[in-house]
Amino acid sequence: DQQVKQNSPSLSVQEGRISILNCDYTNSMFDYFLWYKKYPAEGPTFLISISSIKDKNEDGRFTVFLNKSAKHLSLHIVPSQPGDSAVYFCAASAGETSGSRLTFGEGTQLTVNP
Amino acid sequence: NAGVTQTPKFQVLKTGQSMTLQCAQDMNHNSMYWYRQDPGMGLRLIYYSASEGTTDKGEVPNGYNVSRLNKREFSLRLESAAPSQTSVYFCASSPQGNYGYTFGSGTRLTVV
Numbered sequence: 001d002q003q004v005k006q007n008s009p010s011l012s013v014q015e016g017r018i019s020i021l022n023c024d025y026t027n028s029m030f031d032y033f034l035w036y037k038k039y040p041a042e043g044p045t046f047l048i049s050i051s052s053i054k055d056k057n058e059d060g061r062f063t064v065f066l067n068k069s070a071k072h073l074s075l076h077i078v079p080s081q082p083g084d085s086a087v088y089f090c091a092a093s094a095g096e097t098s099g100s101r102l103t104f105g106e107g108t109q110l111t112v113n114p
Numbered sequence: 115n116a117g118v119t120q121t122p123k124f125q126v127l128k129t130g131q132s133m134t135l136q137c138a139q140d141m142n143h144n145s146m147y148w149y150r151q152d153p154g155m156g157l158r159l160i161y162y163s164a165s166e167g168t169t170d171k172g173e174v175p176n177g178y179n180v181s182r183l184n185k186r187e188f189s190l191r192l193e194s195a196a197p198s199q200t201s202v203y204f205c206a207s208s209p210q211g212n213y214g215y216t217f218g219s220g221t222r223l224t225v226v
Binding site (some may be wrong): 004006009032034036041042043044045046049089091092101102103104105106107 | 118147149152153154156157158162172173204206213214215216217218219220
């Protein structure tokens with residue numbers, strides 16, 4: 001039972017355009033959401049997060065949007081750069097009931113073409 | 115450099131062999147985790163240790179055991195390797211109650 005789903009295995013965009021990566025979740029107990037970025041032969045690295053009390057969080061070129069009623073979140077990258085090419089994982093936590101455990105999605109391979 | 119160190123980086127095992135994956139962190143983090151990454155399945159939690167002296171099962175614990183040797187080290191043992199355990203294994207750590215995981219660079223394990 002995949003509680004966090006990223007339905008697009010891959011996404012290709014042109015440099016300078018917007019990249020939108022999507023993530024859906026089923027567990028209504030999830031209250032904290034994160035995006036991790038992974039380059040080949042490296043471990044994932046933390047990118048940006050959002051608490052369920054917010055619907056938007058920005059950090060430079062990266063913005064995460066949360067729609068709790070739809071159980072959906074998205075990561076926007078504007079403008080996209082070739083160095084953003086990586087696998088992006090969405091992750092979620094059920095707060096105090098799960099300690100610090102994260103449930104990850106399947107990942108989306110983003111390719112930004114020069 | 116500070117971070118999470120995993121050894122070995124690559125390993126090939128025959129079915130039925132045993133091995134231990136090592137993980138050490140030098141950030142004084144309380145919590146440590148073992149995940150496996152498989153194509154189309156993302157990262158799945160095998161075991162975790164919320165603090166020194168405690169360990170708990172994650173989503174996919176069967177076939178594995180763990181030891182939290184001290185605050186720095188958290189090892190993952192495969193007692194009798196199976197081809198289904200072919201995967202990339204990641205160790206991570208975090209301050210207790212914090213979701214900002216720091217991951218190691220992974221161990222690519224192939225069981226033939």
